[in-house]
Amino acid sequence: MDNYLIPPKTRIGHIHLKVSDLQRSIYFYCDLLGFEVMNTFGDSAAFLSAGGYHHHIGLNTWYSKNRSPAPEQAPGLYHTAILYPEQRDLAVALNRLILAEYPITGSSDHGVSQAIYLDDPDGNGVELYWDRPEKEWQFEDGKIVMDNRPLHLEDLLSLL
Structure with missing residues (x-):
């Protein structure tokens, strides 16, 4: 190749x-x-x-x-990622989920982005996220540095 x-x-x-x-x-x-x-x-x-x-x-x-959802341990789609244009838009989405009492399965600050994770009604993973501006991304040896730090949801909701 x-x-x-x-x-x-x-x-x-x-x-x-x-x-x-x-x-x-x-x-x-x-x-x-x-x-x-x-x-x-x-x-x-x-x-x-x-x-x-x-x-x-x-x-x-x-x-x-x-039909039943595909088994979690089977090959297939891990998640669909939906990119929001602004951090406040992600906060609005989070607030809507909270108000609807929809279960959130996780959240993370990846350094380059902030993400909220949930499953759709058929068990398909969904990531709702916002990318930080590229000028804020960290690089090491020419590669993007990503992390998996906790995302403080209260801080995100304070943007509303």
């Missing part, structure tokens, strides 16, 4: 998840996290967006309607 590197401005455009209950998943991603339904295909699929893009998240029940 040659030393091909994907172009630096390449982005991952969307994720498409198999879900067991479409309406329950729409509630989670739209009513709780704030995405907007852009299109549906009957009662089997929905396409959700932030800001009017054709879709960032696809949901479908084509192979998974009324």
Whole structure:
């Protein structure tokens, strides 16, 4: 193999998840996290967006309607990461989760970012995060230094 590197401005455009209950998943991603339904295909699929893009998240029940979540120890998706533009936006998301009494499975300050972790209704991991400006990132020997320090949720909520 040659030393091909994907172009630096390449982005991952969307994720498409198999879900067991479409309406329950729409509630989670739209009513709780704030995405907007852009299109549906009957009662089997929905396409959700932030800001009017054709879709960032696809949901479908084509192979998974009324099925149990995949086993935690099985290969598959670890989590979907949703990047918020500002730290205050992450605080708003955290506050919405707290008000809805939705379970949060973890949080962390990675140095380059701050993250909140939870599972969607089908057990798919979800990371809600905000990146610090790149000028604040730490480097050592030309590599980004990342950490796994506690994220102080009270400090984050103080931005509201």
